Amino acid sequence: MFCRQCEQTANPCTKLGVCGKQPDTAYLQDLLTYALQGLATYAKEELKEGKLDSKVNRFTVEALFSTLTNVNFDSEAIKNFIYEAVNLREELKGKGIKVQETEACNFKPADSLEELVKQGEDANRKLFHSYQNEDIQSLKEITLYSLRGIAAYADHAAILGKEDNSVYAFIYDALDSMQRNGDLNFWLNMVLKAGETNLRAMELLDAANTGRYGHPVPTAVPLGYKKGKAIVVSGHDLRDLEILLKQTEGKGIYVYTHGEMLPCHAYPELKKYKHFYGHYGTAWQNQQKEFAQFPGAILMTTNCIIRPLDSYKDRIFTTGVVGWPGVKHIKDKDFTPVIEKALELPGFPEDKESKTVMVGFARNAVLGVADKVIELVKAGKIRHFFLVGGCDGAKPGRSYYTEFVEKAPQDTVILTLACGKFRFFDKELGSIDGIPRLLDVGQCNDAYSAIQIALALSKAFNVGVNELPLSLILSWFEQKAVAILTTLLYLGIKNIRLGPSLPAFVSPNVLKVLVDNFNIKPIKTVDEDLKEILG
Numbered sequence: 001m002f003c004r005q006c007e008q009t010a011n012p013c014t015k016l017g018v019c020g021k022q023p024d025t026a027y028l029q030d031l032l033t034y035a036l037q038g039l040a041t042y043a044k045e046e047l048k049e050g051k052l053d054s055k056v057n058r059f060t061v062e063a064l065f066s067t068l069t070n071v072n073f074d075s076e077a078i079k080n081f082i083y084e085a086v087n088l089r090e091e092l093k094g095k096g097i098k099v100q101e102t103e104a105c106n107f108k109p110a111d112s113l114e115e116l117v118k119q120g121e122d123a124n125r126k127l128f129h130s131y132q133n134e135d136i137q138s139l140k141e142i143t144l145y146s147l148r149g150i151a152a153y154a155d156h157a158a159i160l161g162k163e164d165n166s167v168y169a170f171i172y173d174a175l176d177s178m179q180r181n182g183d184l185n186f187w188l189n190m191v192l193k194a195g196e197t198n199l200r201a202m203e204l205l206d207a208a209n210t211g212r213y214g215h216p217v218p219t220a221v222p223l224g225y226k227k228g229k230a231i232v233v234s235g236h237d238l239r240d241l242e243i244l245l246k247q248t249e250g251k252g253i254y255v256y257t258h259g260e261m262l263p264c265h266a267y268p269e270l271k272k273y274k275h276f277y278g279h280y281g282t283a284w285q286n287q288q289k290e291f292a293q294f295p296g297a298i299l300m301t302t303n304c305i306i307r308p309l310d311s312y313k314d315r316i317f318t319t320g321v322v323g324w325p326g327v328k329h330i331k332d333k334d335f336t337p338v339i340e341k342a343l344e345l346p347g348f349p350e351d352k353e354s355k356t357v358m359v360g361f362a363r364n365a366v367l368g369v370a371d372k373v374i375e376l377v378k379a380g381k382i383r384h385f386f387l388v389g390g391c392d393g394a395k396p397g398r399s400y401y402t403e404f405v406e407k408a409p410q411d412t413v414i415l416t417l418a419c420g421k422f423r424f425f426d427k428e429l430g431s432i433d434g435i436p437r438l439l440d441v442g443q444c445n446d447a448y449s450a451i452q453i454a455l456a457l458s459k460a461f462n463v464g465v466n467e468l469p470l471s472l473i474l475s476w477f478e479q480k481a482v483a484i485l486t487t488l489l490y491l492g493i494k495n496i497r498l499g500p501s502l503p504a505f506v507s508p509n510v511l512k513v514l515v516d517n518f519n520i521k522p523i524k525t526v527d528e529d530l531k532e533i534l535g
């Protein structure tokens with residue numbers, strides 16, 4: 001196997017993923033990507049003609065989402081996606097659309113899993129070892145990983161009824177182009193187009209979430225628990241949480257969030273449920289320890305799942321595109337098995353009071369106090385804003401982000417989002433004239449909100465975003481972060497500090513382009529970086 005799509009890669013992962021992905025599953029995911037390329041060649045033309053059945057769009061984003069890091073480890077599930085991709089391709093072919101055929105247009109999947117894996121080895125070679133040159137390879141990979149991120153956002157938005165054909169058009173175009181030759185400029189443009197498309201996908205998701213659940217409002221979330229039966233929900237999907245909250249109403253079960261579900265407590269249409277109590281645990285990489293101690297049922301709605309320990313394997317459930325071999329998967333959103341499991345389990349024996357954390361500082365809440373913020377900046381009371389955001393992970397180098405927040409001077413404000421925040425989310429950072437110094441914008445899925453805050457501030461101060469007293473200190477792990485980075489590049493945002501390490505799939509020349517044009521910098525030490533930023 002050859003996989004280097006995420007930050008924790010062994011550069012590359014070959015025998016077994018650091019994430020726990022087996023080589024067979026990795027090959028099948030490559031074969032799925034290849035099958036999707038063949039499908040895309042037809043879907044692209046059919047969409048242009050305005051004749052494409054929306055089931056192809058929905059299928060494509062779900063299939064791409066399943067290949068994102070820490071989403072689906074189940075070879076059987078990936079196999080089914082491969083067969084479905086080919087079925088849909090044949091359906092489109094049958095309509096007589098004229099395309100410039102590629103090899104993937106005629107790919108026939110084998111009957112057995114074993115043979116499919118062999119075909120996957122071939123697909124792996126095509127995806128990663130057919131370099132025209134390492135720079136084009138690098139740009140193609142940035143595009144592919146961005147597509148996976150875009151697909152995740154598009155899927156979440158579509159679940160809530162928000163779609164835009166321009167997003168699907170780009171996905172098909174990029175998948176189709178990957179099978180053809182293009183020069184360096186072509187692929188540089190493709191990367192920026194990925195950024196533009198991702199912005200649209202995130203905008204759709206923002207509209208979907210706020211349209212259905214209202215704008216997040218500042219909310220104190222308890223980190224303790226209530227005596228009684230319990231279900232903890234992890235991942236990112238708001239709709240799954242809503243369905244579960246409805247299905248558990250009046251059943252004597254408290255529902256808790258884990259990881260990236262924390263910001264859900266701020267949405268009016270979710271927080272109204274009395275049995276939606278608090279937040280349990282921290283970021284994804286700590287789940288084995290945290291889930292083992294949780295006395296109830298566990299539901300994974302999206303990434304990041306890691307190998308379930310035996311101690312909780314019979315009480316963890318997956319839904320949506322998530323999968324783990326041997327773990328019960330809820331297909332139809334009837335969460336009865338999760339509820340029954342929670343009722344069987346002991347739950348928490350007593351109440352535990354503990355501190356709370358504040359969430360809900362998304363664009364509407366922050367821009368609601370924009371005048372005050374601007375006044376404080378003008379009065380010199382707020383010197384600088386830091387967006388310390390992105391993914392968490394297991395690498396020790398990630399303590400940089402905790403240290404950064406601890407050392408940021410008292411007259412600075414920290415905006416945060418995504419699961420990287422768990423390194424400092426419960427710190428008491430105080431406030432500046434009533435404005436909290438730590439503002440949680442939301443999930444990684446809410447990066448759009450952070451971008452809107454930055455754009456609104458730049459308008460208010462009448463300067464470009466790069467001239468604002470704002471620095472982006474980002475941590476990346478998976479492919480949604482790659483997509484967000486391409487969006488920031490598309491928006492012309494400069495001086496991003498990126499860590500804990502640079503992507504393995506960025507070649508030295510591509511890195512040089514990023515440094516020369518966008519002044520992207522790898523993180524150094526906190527002291528050096530703070531000194532450089534604040535002067």
Ligand code: SF4
Pocket residue numbers: 003004005006007008009010012013016017018019020021026069070
């Ligand atoms: Fe390795 Fe990351 Fe790929 Fe998993 S997703 S196999 S950890 S590079």
Ligand code: SF3
Pocket residue numbers: 070236259260284303304390391392418419420443444445477478480481
């Ligand atoms: Fe986290 Fe997996 Fe990226 Fe949503 S949950 S940010 S890593």
